[in-house]
Amino acid sequence: MRIDELQTPALIVEQSVVRANLDAMSAALPGDRLRPHVKAHKCTSLARLQADNGHRGFTCATIREVETMAAAGLGEDLLLANEVLDTRRLGRLVDAGHRVTVAVDSTETVQAAVDGGVREVIVDVNVGMPRCGIAPEKAGALADVARRAGLTVRGVMGYEGHLMLVGDEAERREHAERAMALLLSASADVGGDLISGGGTGTYAVNTWVDEIQAGSYALMDTAYQQVGLPFGQALFVLGRVISASSDWCVADVGIKALSLDHGNPAIDDAAVWFCSDEHITFAPEHRLAVGDHVRVIPAHIDPTVALHERMYLVDGDDVVDEWPVDMRGW
Known part of the structure; x- marks a missing residue:
């Protein structure tokens, strides 16, 4: 897919x-x-x-x-x-x-x-x-x-x-x-x-x-990116724009989908304003429309992954495999 x-x-x-x-x-x-x-x-x-x-x-x-x-x-x-x-x-x-x-x-x-x-x-x-x-x-x-x-x-x-x-x-x-x-x-x-x-x-x-x-x-996250390590950002929380205003957009990636203990997540070419339960509010540098995809970079990888049941291995826009997050829980 x-x-x-x-x-x-x-x-x-x-x-x-x-x-x-x-x-x-x-x-x-x-x-x-x-x-x-x-x-x-x-x-x-x-x-x-x-x-x-x-x-x-x-x-x-x-x-x-x-x-x-x-x-x-x-x-x-x-x-x-x-x-x-x-x-x-x-x-x-x-x-x-x-x-x-x-x-x-x-x-x-x-x-x-x-x-x-x-x-x-x-x-x-x-x-x-x-x-x-x-x-x-x-x-x-x-x-x-x-x-x-x-x-x-x-x-x-x-x-x-x-x-x-x-x-x-x-x-x-x-x-x-x-x-x-x-x-x-x-x-x-x-x-x-x-x-x-x-x-x-x-x-x-x-x-x-x-x-x-x-x-x-x-997998990396924004906290470790700031240290300047030689590893790339591999994991993202994929979301979609569900509301678009003249100055900001809202996507369907909120606190229940990522961890904020290391601060706000990031979106390339955008300024993240804040997250709420189901939403992330951000100001993109280029205009986005309702339905557009955004890749949200978590600030802390470990607790973010633990919130999800699976991750999808992708090659650009193609999904090539599905991996269960099978060690989540206690």
Whole structure:
């Protein structure tokens, strides 16, 4: 079909751009140097392309993502880079032969791993972002607790998420070095053979970890565009103009179709004024008519994708495939 046959709003992904993004990242971080984070796209069809590029381990954010990846035959090495307090569903996957590692940062999450049947953990270390993660100086003691409980401690992970959108590359590298010094200090106490961290924003400057947990690079958004990364905008929310005035237009892409936590979305050759539940109001540089298509660029890719049940792979105006967003939900 062609895109004018799609019901809007709809997620569309430019085939050539996503392919170029995947290849560019694989060239920079080949094989095990990249552990793609599936939370950004929540789509096993896209994850399979990443696996075809030589990346056999994946990062997940939810139990649902781990389960769906395993069911799709992509469960060779799945890291749930998040603390969870009920790991029974993960333990069932381990019993079925999938390799699942879960992040821990407390004695409670260690015990949850034991109770649920998970056998491998990674110690999550706070490297400067005030979210999850144990203090670096306490990481070794927690690893000892985990080993005494019968778990294998694979190593450490630390997410410098507060640095992902720092605009200046030299500044981003300087701050990343400080953050990773904390992680390397914890690694010396924890042991294991894995140091994991990073993301799309720091993939090129974080040279201290063994693997980078990047995800947004595949599809991109306006927030990462501003950092000046060498990846193209592959994903858009396709909408249609439903009302046209002399100074502005309204399209059928609102808050229920994209995330605003990183600010307003963008439309090429237009100024976006605001979004409401079902609408985006914008001032185009060139006059548009009711029925015209617009491609809305989300400001934050991860939560935008999670709002949709499917994405359409396109080549210009031709729809060439349909990919379920099969990892959405919890």
